[in-house]
Amino acid sequence: xxxxxxxxxxxxxxxxxxxxRPLLTPYWALLLLFALVALLAPLIAPYDPIQADLEAxxxxxxxxxxxxxxxxxxxxxxxxxxxxxxxxxxxVLGVAIAFVVGVPIGALCGYLGGxxxxxxxxxxEIVQSIPLFLFALMIFAALGNSKxxxxxxxxxxNIPIFLKLTRSVVQPIKNQDYIAAARLAGQPTSRIxxxxxxxxxxxxxxxxxxxxxxxxxxxxxxxxxxxxxxELPHPEWGSMIQQGAPLIMDGxxxxxxxxxxxxxxxxxxxxxxxxQIARRYDR
Amino acid sequence: xxxxxxxxxxxxxxxxxxxxxxxxxxxxFVVTRLLGDPVELILGQRATPEQAAQLRAELGYDDPLPxxxxxxxxxxVQGDLGVSNYTQRPVTDEIADRFPATLELALAGMLLGLLxxxxxxxxxxxxxxxxxxxxxxxxxxxxxAIPNFFFGLLLILLFAYALGWAPAPVGELDIGASPPPxxxxxxxxxxxxxxxxxxxxxxxxxxxxxAITLAVTSCPPILALxxxxxxxxxxxxxxxxxxxxxxxxRTVRWYALKNxxxxxxxxxxxxxxxxxxxxxxxxxxxxxPGMGLYSVQSMQRFDYAPxxxxxxxxxxxxxxxxxxxxxxxxxxxxxxxxxxx
Numbered sequence: 091x092x093x094x095x096x097x098x099x100x101x102x103x104x105x106x107x108x109x110x111r112p113l114l115t116p117y118w119a120l121l122l123l124f125a126l127v128a129l130l131a132p133l134i135a136p137y138d139p140i141q142a143d144l145e146a147x148x149x150x151x152x153x154x155x156x157x158x159x160x161x162x163x164x165x166x167x168x169x170x171x172x173x174x175x176x177x178x179x180x181x182v183l184g185v186a187i188a189f190v191v192g193v194p195i196g197a198l199c200g201y202l203g204g205x206x207x208x209x210x211x212x213x214x215e216i217v218q219s220i221p222l223f224l225f226a227l228m229i230f231a232a233l234g235n236s237k238x239x240x241x242x243x244x245x246x247x248n249i250p251i252f253l254k255l256t257r258s259v260v261q262p263i264k265n266q267d268y269i270a271a272a273r274l275a276g277q278p279t280s281r282i283x284x285x286x287x288x289x290x291x292x293x294x295x296x297x298x299x300x301x302x303x304x305x306x307x308x309x310x311x312x313x314x315x316x317x318x319x320x321e322l323p324h325p326e327w328g329s330m331i332q333q334g335a336p337l338i339m340d341g342x343x344x345x346x347x348x349x350x351x352x353x354x355x356x357x358x359x360x361x362x363x364x365x366q367i368a369r370r371y372d373r
Numbered sequence: 374x375x376x377x378x379x380x381x382x383x384x385x386x387x388x389x390x391x392x393x394x395x396x397x398x399x400x401x402f403v404v405t406r407l408l409g410d411p412v413e414l415i416l417g418q419r420a421t422p423e424q425a426a427q428l429r430a431e432l433g434y435d436d437p438l439p440x441x442x443x444x445x446x447x448x449x450v451q452g453d454l455g456v457s458n459y460t461q462r463p464v465t466d467e468i469a470d471r472f473p474a475t476l477e478l479a480l481a482g483m484l485l486g487l488l489x490x491x492x493x494x495x496x497x498x499x500x501x502x503x504x505x506x507x508x509x510x511x512x513x514x515x516x517x518a519i520p521n522f523f524f525g526l527l528l529i530l531l532f533a534y535a536l537g538w539a540p541a542p543v544g545e546l547d548i549g550a551s552p553p554p555x556x557x558x559x560x561x562x563x564x565x566x567x568x569x570x571x572x573x574x575x576x577x578x579x580x581x582x583x584a585i586t587l588a589v590t591s592c593p594p595i596l597a598l599x600x601x602x603x604x605x606x607x608x609x610x611x612x613x614x615x616x617x618x619x620x621x622x623r624t625v626r627w628y629a630l631k632n633x634x635x636x637x638x639x640x641x642x643x644x645x646x647x648x649x650x651x652x653x654x655x656x657x658x659x660x661x662p663g664m665g666l667y668s669v670q671s672m673q674r675f676d677y678a679p680x681x682x683x684x685x686x687x688x689x690x691x692x693x694x695x696x697x698x699x700x701x702x703x704x705x706x707x708x709x710x711x712x713x714x
Contacts, residue, residue: 316654
């Protein structure tokens with residue numbers, strides 16, 4: 091992690107090339123693939139994801155249905171593609187909200203210290219001591235079952251993570267000379283934190299955002315698996331796995347396995363990118 | 374001097390734990406009574422306004438909030454978690470019936486988890502970057518990335534459906550089989566205590582897959598920590614001295630292991646605390662009759678008192694196990710002790 095102020099440099103072709111090189115790793119490629127699938131799902135999907143076809147129930151994978159069909163005769167390949175939209179949007183939106191809320195508060199806590207810091211830090215620890223899925227169950231019980239609540243749950247469980255992380259990376263920076271200089275120049279605290287402190291701590295925070303998105307996908311799918319957040323037949327990976335769970339002992343594996351692999355790959359992609367960013371800033 | 378320090382430390386940690394428990398209770402109160410409507414939680418959304426008003430008055434939800442809060446905390450302190458709408462029994466009793474199954478699953482998962490992560494971490498640390506290290510890291514990454522409910526389903530597909538080694542996921546015992554006399558509530562242990570070997574064997578088979586699921590998906594952080602901790606120990610001065618004295622490699626390894634296990638112990642305890650509250654999805658996959666499945670079923674029946682009870686209990690266990698882990702590492706590691714003074 092660098093404590094030097096960020097410096098602008100000329101954007102020569104070589105520099106742009108070296109900046110883009112990380113995109114050539116498998117994790118980034120996979121992430122890009124998921125983004126493309128989410129954007130282009132209607133163009134790639136061979137079938138309507140919620141079109142039931144009672145003539146084609148529980149067909150194993152074939153050339154007509156690459157991933158087979160489910161109990162309603164819906165095409166699982168098309169559903170897995172469309173579900174990318176649901177899971178990615180919920181995860182990314184939830185983490186983005188957590189980022190926007192957690193990072194500034196964490197930065198202020200780390201920069202100012204004192205009772206404010208103590209209050210937010212303790213509250214974060216308490217929220218984190220409630221087991222995640224039980225916490226989610228409680229929120230759903232109190233506020234109703236909807237996709238909005240699902241995004242809110244993903245955001246709430248991630249806020250303490252961003253808050254504590256930002257706090258811990260801001261603390262060592264606040265005593266640097268250039269911060270003291272800004273303070274002596276009479277700049278207001280909010281400006282110092284936003285313009286001088288935060289930009290120099292973004293590496294670990296951005297890396298955490300990617301790792302959080304990976305867990306957010308697991309959480310989204312997990313909650314949908316127990317019937318929370320999304321309603322059938324809306325395509326979503328976790329609820330598709332749930333649909334296939336009772337069929338496993340009949341040997342109809344494809345209903346659960348393909349959406350499950352999609353979750354696994356998405357988690358690997360986001361997690362891998364996060365770790366890669368962390369390594370870049372670690373040096 | 375020393376004793377006084379210990380008591381002060383113990384007091385401070387206990388106070389922190391009690392405050393954390395109180396904090397969890399406050400959060401549950403705020404979420405359910407300020408953000409949500411408790412009467413709607415109890416009656417469901419189909420109740421008429423008259424019914425709702427009557428229940429509101431009966432349960433004292435018309436009282437001022439501070440008064441409600443005091444009563445709520447008072448009930449909690451006495452272990453009163455309300456009544457289940459579905460069975461009309463006290464939630465405390467219902468949870469007490471199901472908690473042993475969760476505990477059994479979490480213990481078994483933890484045990485299996487330690488059995489694969491610690492040895493692998495120690496071996497990987499002997500040659501960082503070697504093939505054992507790389508393979509174990511890949512396995513750990515896989516375990517963390519795969520959703521536990523999906524991994525459980527894959528195990529069922531492979532071992533129950535395809536190979537037939539494990540029974541279908543219907544709970545702790547064959548459907549219709551009579552459970553052993555209840556002593557601990559953990560079927561495997563009770564069968565053993567009753568000397569009922571066939572039941573013991575059958576229960577063990579049911580326990581295997583969910584326990585493996587937890588061991589693979591929840592314990593990778595222990596592997597990573599064992600590895601780093603062991604590498605640090607092997608590079609330390611006391612290990613170099615021990616080698617220089619010509620002690621056999623096996624003895625040297627033992628020295629390093631003993632010293633690197635303290636953080637691993639703390640991490641393991643935390644993982645266990647985490648496991649007890651996070652078996653929800655795995656219990657759902659395996660129809661495991663613990664408190665996780667109970668909370669999901671209650672949720673589906675719009676029966677919310679049990680959900681809140683399980684939330685409070687799960688959090689309390691996490692906080693207490695965390696406290697215990699802290700105290701133990703404090704007791705056995707002088708370095709941690711000195712860091713505190």
